[in-house]
Amino acid sequence: MAHSIAGFGHPLEVRYRRLPGAARETLRWLGWIGLALALYTLLLLVYGRDPLLAYSDILSSTLGSTFGISEVLVKMVPLVLCGLAVAIPARVGLVNVGGEGQLFIGALTATWGALTFASLPAWTLLPLVAVLGFLGGAAWAGVCGILRARNWLNEVFSTMLFNYLAILVVSYLVFGPWRDPTSANYPQSRLFPAAAWLPTLGDTRVTVLLFVAIIGVALLSFVLSSTRWGLEIRALGGNPEAARRNGIAITRYLIVLMIVGGGLAGLAGMGEVAGLHHRLNPAVSSSYGYTGFLVSWLAGHRPVLIPVMAFVLAVLASGGDILQITQGLPYAAVTVLMALILFVVLAARARGARTA
Amino acid sequence: MSEPLLSLRHVTKRFPGVLANDRVDFDAFGAEVHALLGENGAGKSTLMKLAYGYYPMDQGEIWMDGAQVQIHSPADARRFGMGMVFQGFTLIPAFSVAENIALYLTALPAIPDARAIAEEIDAQGRRFGLVVSPQRVAGTLAAGEQQKVEILKLLMAGARVLIFDEPTSVLPPHEIQHLFEVFARLKEAGFAIIFITHKLREVLECADRITVMRRGTVTGTIAGAGATEDLLLQMMFGGAVAEEHAARPPVAADQQAPVLSLENASSGGFGLRLKDIDLELQAGEIVGVAGVSGNGQRELGDLVLGLLPCVSGRKKLFGADATHWGVARVRQAGVAFVPENPIYMAVAPGMTLAENFAVASPRSYQTAGGLGIDWGRVRTDMSSAYRALALEPPDANMRAGTLSGGNLQRFSLARELGRSPRVVVAVYPTRGLESRTTAHAQGLLLSARAAGAAVLLISQDLNEVFSLSDRIVVLRSGRFVGEARPDQTTPLEVGRLMTGGD
Numbered sequence: 001m002a003h004s005i006a007g008f009g010h011p012l013e014v015r016y017r018r019l020p021g022a023a024r025e026t027l028r029w030l031g032w033i034g035l036a037l038a039l040y041t042l043l044l045l046v047y048g049r050d051p052l053l054a055y056s057d058i059l060s061s062t063l064g065s066t067f068g069i070s071e072v073l074v075k076m077v078p079l080v081l082c083g084l085a086v087a088i089p090a091r092v093g094l095v096n097v098g099g100e101g102q103l104f105i106g107a108l109t110a111t112w113g114a115l116t117f118a119s120l121p122a123w124t125l126l127p128l129v130a131v132l133g134f135l136g137g138a139a140w141a142g143v144c145g146i147l148r149a150r151n152w153l154n155e156v157f158s159t160m161l162f163n164y165l166a167i168l169v170v171s172y173l174v175f176g177p178w179r180d181p182t183s184a185n186y187p188q189s190r191l192f193p194a195a196a197w198l199p200t201l202g203d204t205r206v207t208v209l210l211f212v213a214i215i216g217v218a219l220l221s222f223v224l225s226s227t228r229w230g231l232e233i234r235a236l237g238g239n240p241e242a243a244r245r246n247g248i249a250i251t252r253y254l255i256v257l258m259i260v261g262g263g264l265a266g267l268a269g270m271g272e273v274a275g276l277h278h279r280l281n282p283a284v285s286s287s288y289g290y291t292g293f294l295v296s297w298l299a300g301h302r303p304v305l306i307p308v309m310a311f312v313l314a315v316l317a318s319g320g321d322i323l324q325i326t327q328g329l330p331y332a333a334v335t336v337l338m339a340l341i342l343f344v345v346l347a348a349r350a351r352g353a354r355t356a
Numbered sequence: 357m358s359e360p361l362l363s364l365r366h367v368t369k370r371f372p373g374v375l376a377n378d379r380v381d382f383d384a385f386g387a388e389v390h391a392l393l394g395e396n397g398a399g400k401s402t403l404m405k406l407a408y409g410y411y412p413m414d415q416g417e418i419w420m421d422g423a424q425v426q427i428h429s430p431a432d433a434r435r436f437g438m439g440m441v442f443q444g445f446t447l448i449p450a451f452s453v454a455e456n457i458a459l460y461l462t463a464l465p466a467i468p469d470a471r472a473i474a475e476e477i478d479a480q481g482r483r484f485g486l487v488v489s490p491q492r493v494a495g496t497l498a499a500g501e502q503q504k505v506e507i508l509k510l511l512m513a514g515a516r517v518l519i520f521d522e523p524t525s526v527l528p529p530h531e532i533q534h535l536f537e538v539f540a541r542l543k544e545a546g547f548a549i550i551f552i553t554h555k556l557r558e559v560l561e562c563a564d565r566i567t568v569m570r571r572g573t574v575t576g577t578i579a580g581a582g583a584t585e586d587l588l589l590q591m592m593f594g595g596a597v598a599e600e601h602a603a604r605p606p607v608a609a610d611q612q613a614p615v616l617s618l619e620n621a622s623s624g625g626f627g628l629r630l631k632d633i634d635l636e637l638q639a640g641e642i643v644g645v646a647g648v649s650g651n652g653q654r655e656l657g658d659l660v661l662g663l664l665p666c667v668s669g670r671k672k673l674f675g676a677d678a679t680h681w682g683v684a685r686v687r688q689a690g691v692a693f694v695p696e697n698p699i700y701m702a703v704a705p706g707m708t709l710a711e712n713f714a715v716a717s718p719r720s721y722q723t724a725g726g727l728g729i730d731w732g733r734v735r736t737d738m739s740s741a742y743r744a745l746a747l748e749p750p751d752a753n754m755r756a757g758t759l760s761g762g763n764l765q766r767f768s769l770a771r772e773l774g775r776s777p778r779v780v781v782a783v784y785p786t787r788g789l790e791s792r793t794t795a796h797a798q799g800l801l802l803s804a805r806a807a808g809a810a811v812l813l814i815s816q817d818l819n820e821v822f823s824l825s826d827r828i829v830v831l832r833s834g835r836f837v838g839e840a841r842p843d844q845t846t847p848l849e850v851g852r853l854m855t856g857g858d
Contacts, residue, residue: 228718228726235715238704244663245693245701246716247684 026308029298032348033312036341043336049327057326058319070204072314074276075286077206078103078268079310079317080213082292084220085137085265087301089145089155089257091224092236092250096258098144098159099265100289101166102137106266107273108170109136111178111189111280114196114273122195129196129274130212130267137266138259140166145258149251155258163289171282178280188281198275207275209267214307216264221303233257265289286317287335294342297349313338359422361386361548362407362438362517367416369399369406376402378572380416384517384548389539391563391580392552394592398569400552404519408440409433420517439510440519443526445502449495453477453505456494460509473512480511484541485534499650500531507538518542519550524558525787528648528854529818529847536562554790556585568592592791613675615639615810616660616691616779621669621679623659623834630655630834632669637779637810642801644825644842645814646850652834653814657783660812661693662686674778687717692777692809694801696784698761698768705757712756713738713771741774742766745800762793769800780804780811786820798824818847830854 037055044051062068082099089096110133117125144158171187180190198207224230236243236253244250272284291313298312299305320334327333360383369377376399384390392400406413409427418425420436427433430440447456454477458468474490481487486504488497494505503523510518524532539549539562553559559566563580568591575591614636623630630652637643647653658664660671662683671679673689687693695701703712714721714734721729735752742749747766756764765785773780782801786794801824805811815821821828822842830838830853838853 226728228722228729231711231715231718231729234707234711235704238706239700241700242698242702242704243715245661245683245695247682247687248715248718249682249684 026305029300029309029345029348030312032344033298033341036337036344039340039344040337047329049329054323054327054329057322058315061322062315062318067204068318070201070206072311072318073204073206073210075288075317076307076310076314077210077213078271078285078288079292079295079314080217080307081209081264081268081271082288083295083299083306083310084216084292084303085141085261085268085289086293086296087299087303087306088220088261088264089141090296090301091233092253092257093240094145094148094254094258095156096141096144096159096261097156097293098141098162098262098289099268099292100285100287101159101163102140102262102265103269103272103285103289104163104166104170105140106133106137106263106269107280107284108166108173108269109133109266110270111192111273114192115178115190118193118196120195125193125195126198126274130270133266133270133274134263135266137269138263140266141262142255142259144262145255148258149254167282170280170284174280174282180279186281188277189279192274192278196274197278198271200275205276207271209271209275212267217303217307224303265292268292291317291338294338294345297342297345360384360419361421362550363419364403364407365417365419367403367406368414369402369411370414371402375572377406377413377416380569380572380574382407382567382574383577384550386516386546386548387543388564389543389549389551389562389580391559391566392550392569393556393559393566393588394554394569398554398592399572400569401521403569404440404521404550404552407433408438408519410440434513434515437514437516438519439513439515439517441503441506441510441521441523443521445499445506447494447497447502447505449493451494452490453488453492453494453497453508454490456505457490457509457512461513476512477508480508484511484545485538486511499526500528500534503527503535504538516546517548517550519552521552522554523551524553524555528816532558556588559583559588560585589791612639614672615674616812617672618659619670619672621659621666621671623655624665624667625655625658628652628655628834630659633659633836635812635829635836637812639778639808639810640805641826642805642811642813642824644821644828645812645831646816646818646821646828646854647814647831648816648854651832651854653816653831654783655834656831657693657695657781657812657814660686660779660781661691688719690778692772692775692780694769694772694780694782694785696787698764699757702768702771703756703764706755708753708755709750709759709767710734710738710752712767713741713752716771717775737774738770741770744774745770745803762789765789765793765797769797773800773804776807777804777809780809781814782811783814784816785813786815786817794820818850821850822847 041051044054062072082103085099085102086096110129113129113132114125117128120128140162141159144155144162147153147158148155174187174189178189180188198209200207224233232248233253235246236248236250240250268288269284273280277284295306295309295313298309316334316337320331323329323333324331362384364380364382367377367380380403382403392404394400402411405411407418409429409432412428418427425436427436454470454474457477458464458473477490486508488501488504488508494502497505503526523535527535542549551563560583565577566580566583566588567577568575568588570592616637618633618635621630621633645653645656655664659666662681666679670677673686673691678686699705710731714729721734723730738752739749747770750763756767759767780801785801786797789797798820801811801813813821813824825842828840828842828845828850829836830850832854
C-alpha cells in the first residue's frame with residue numbers, strides 16, 4: 001500500500017535544497033532560453049537566413065508598437081490560463097498534458113451555451129458562457145483526475161489521449177451537426193450573438209479575460225502560500241506518503257486540482273471562441289494547451305512566474321507569424337524554437353535534480 | 357597477518373556542512389572479520405563507499421596487497437578484488453538467481469554457459485553455507501536469501517575483500533546467526549570481511565578486530581577477544597553509556613474499557629492482509645508486537661490508523677465504532693503515529709518544521725475557515741511540545757530535509773506525543789537510530805505510557821519489545837500467533853513463534 005500512489009518520485013531519491021529567490025530563478029531560466037536561442041541561431045544559419053534580422057523582426061513586430069504588444073497580450077492570456085492548468089495539478093505531482101483537449105472542450109461547451117441561449121442579454125449570457133467553458137474543461141480533466149485518484153489510469157496517458165478525443169469531437173461537430181449552413185466552405189459553427197462576445201480593451205483584440213487571468217494568478221498564489229488548503233497541497237506535493245499518514249485527503253486534492261486546472265484551460269477555450277473567433281472552428285487553439293505546458297515548466301509551476309514565462313512565449317509565438325512573412329519561414333520554424341526551449345529546460349531540470 | 361589485503365591511508369571526505377571522514381586509517385587483513393562500529397553518522401559507511409569507489413575521496417590513499425591503487429568507480433574496486441553488499445539489495449526481481457549473478461560477472465562470454473554458472477553457484481553455496489537454488493526468481497526470495505545471492509555474486513566475481521553495510525538490519529534473529537557462520541567459513545578461506553554495524557552485541561559475537569569510529573575519525577582499533585560492551589560504548593560515545601530503564605509500576609489493575617480494540621478484524625488493500633486480529637489496548641500499557649518484517653506489522657499500524665480498510669470485524673476507539681473512520685478522524689480522536697524513517701513517512705522535507713508541525717492537524721490551526729493559518733500558535737505549540745518532552749525546540753523555520761535522522765525522529769516524536777495522545781501507534785520507531793537517540797525515543801514512549809496513553813509498539817528488535825512492553829503479541833503471516841507477558845516468556849520462545857519454528 002505504501003507505494004500505491006504511483007507516479008511520485010521516491011521522496012528519498014529527490015534531493016531537496018533551499019529554493020533560490022524567484023528573481024534568481026527567473027534569470028536562470030532566461031539564461032537557459034538564451035541557450036535555446038543560440039541553438040536556433042545555428043539552425044537559421046544552416047538554412048541560410050539572417051538570424052539577427054529574424055530576431056529583430058520578432059522583437060520589432062511584437063514589442064515595437066502598441067499593436068504588437070496588444071497582439072502579444074492576446075496570445076499571453078490563454079497561455080497564462082493553460083500554464084496554470086498544468087501548474088496547479090503539478091503541485092501535487094500530477095502531470096497534466098491535456099491542456100489542449102481541456103481548452104477544446106471548454107470552447108465546445110462555451111459555444112453550446114452561446115448558441116443555445118442566444119436570446120439572453122449580455123450580462124447573463126457572458127457569465128453563463130464563461131462558467132460553461134470552465135465546467136467543460138473541468139469535467140474533461142476531472143475524469144482523468146478520478147481515474148488517477150482511484151489508481152486506475154495514470155493521468156499522463158489519460159490527459160494526452162483525451163486531447164485527441166477532444167479535438168476529434170470538436171471537428172465532428174463543426175464538420176457535422178453544428179456546421180454553419182451559410183459558410184459552406186468552412187468547417188465552423190454559426191456566429192455567436194453579439195451578447196456572447198467578450199468585451200475588448202479599446203480597439204485592441206485583448207479581452208477582459210486578461211483581468212480574469214491576473215486575478216486567477218493572484219488567487220492561486222494566495223491559496224498556495226497562505227491557506228490551510230495550500231499547506232495541505234504543499235505537504236502532499238512534498239511527500240505524499242507522509243501526507244497520507246497525516247490524514248490529508250489525497251484523493252480529494254488529486255481530483256479537485258485536476259478539475260481546477262482543466263477548468264482554467266476550458267476558460268482559455270471560452271476566451272478564444274467568445275473573444276476572438278466568435279464561433280467554433282477546428283483552429284480554435286494555436287497549440288496553447290501544449291505551449292502552456294512549456295510555460296508551467298519554465299515557471300517551475302509557480303503561479304507568480306507564469307505570466308512572465310507566458311509573456312516570453314507569447315512574444316515568440318507572435319514573432320513566428322512575422323517570420324513567415326519576412327523570412328519566408330514556415331510557422332513550424334518557431335515551433336522548432338519552442339521545442340528547443342523545452343529540451344533545454346528539461347535538461348536543465350534533470351541537471352538541477354542531479355547536482356543539487 | 358603480514359600485509360593487509362586492504363589498507364586505507366589518511367582518507368578525508370567532506371560533504372557540504374560535514375567532515376564525514378577526517379584522515380582515517382584502516383587496515384583489513386585476510387582471514388579476519390573486521391567490524392567497523394559507530395553510531396549513525398559516524399562515517400563508517402562513507403569510509404567504505406570511498407574505498408569501493410562509490411564516492412570520490414577528497415584526500416587519501418588506497419593500498420591493496422602492499423601496492424597503491426587508484427579506485428575511481430565500483431568497477432575499479434571490483435577489478436582489484438573488492439566487493440560490497442549494500443543495505444538495499446541490487447537484484448533484478450524478474451531474473452533468476454543465476455541470471456542475476458551472471459549479470460555481475462565481468463568476464464561473461466557472449467553466450468554464457470548457464471549450466472557452468474549454476475554448478476558454480478551450487479559449489480560455492482555449499483562451501484560457504486550460501487545454498488540458494490540458481491533457478492529461483494529473485495523477486496520470490498526472502499531478504500536473507502537475497503543477501504546470500506549478493507554474497508555469491510561477489511565470490512564468483514573474484515572478490516577477496518567483502519564489505520557488508522549493516523547486513524543484519526534486514527535479517528530475523530536466526531538468520532543473523534547463520535550470517536555469522538558464513539563469515540566464519542569465509543574467514544577460514546582467507547577472505548577479508550569488513551562488517552559495518554552499530555550493534556554492539558553482534559560485534560562482540562563475531563569480530564576478530566573492531567575499529568570504532570566517532571564523528572568521522574577512528575577512536576581506536578582493538579582485538580575482538582579483549583572487547584567488552586562497556587569499552588566499546590566508551591569508544592563510541594566517550595563516556596556517555598546508555599542506562600538501563602528504571603523499573604516501572606505495573607499496568608493499572610482496574611481493567612477499564614479498552615481505548616483501542618480490534619475485534620476479529622481483517623484488512624483489505626493490496627499486499628499482505630491481516631486476518632482475524634483480536635487486540636485490546638488499555639490506557640497506560642504498552643503492547644509490543646513482535647514479528648519478522650513483512651508479516652503484517654506495517655499493515656497493523658495502517659489498519660489502526662485507518663489507512664487500510666477493515667473488511668471484516670470491527671475496530672473501536674475510545675468505545676466508539678471506528679471501523680470506517682478515515683485517517684484524519686482517527687488522528688483527531690487522539691491517536692498519534694510514530695513511524696520509522698520520518699523523512700519518508702512523517703514529513704515533507706522541503707517544508708519548514710513549523711509547516712510540518714501544522715500539517716499534522718491543519719484544521720486546528722486554521723483561521724477564517726481555512727483562508728489563513730495561525731503561525732504564532734503553531735510555533736508556541738511546537739515549542740511547548742518539545743519542552744513537554746524535555747527537548748530544546750529547534751528553529752521552526754528550518755527545512756525538515758536539513759535535519760539529521762535522529763533530530764527528525766525527535767521532531768516526529770514531539771509533534772505526535774506533544775499533544776497528549778491517548779493512543780500511540782509506533783511502527784519501528786527506533787529503526788536506524790543510533791543508541792543514544794534510540795534510548796531517548798524509548799524513554800519518551802515510556803513517559804507517554806506513564807501519562808496514561810496506550811502504546812502499540814511494533815518492532816523487530818526483541819530487546820526493545822521485551823524491555824518496553826507490558827504485553828507481547830507475535831505477528832506472523834498476518835495473524836497473531838501468540839501472546840505473553842515479557843516476564844513469562846523468553847526472546848528465544850518469541851523468536852521461534854516469529855519465524856514459525858516449533
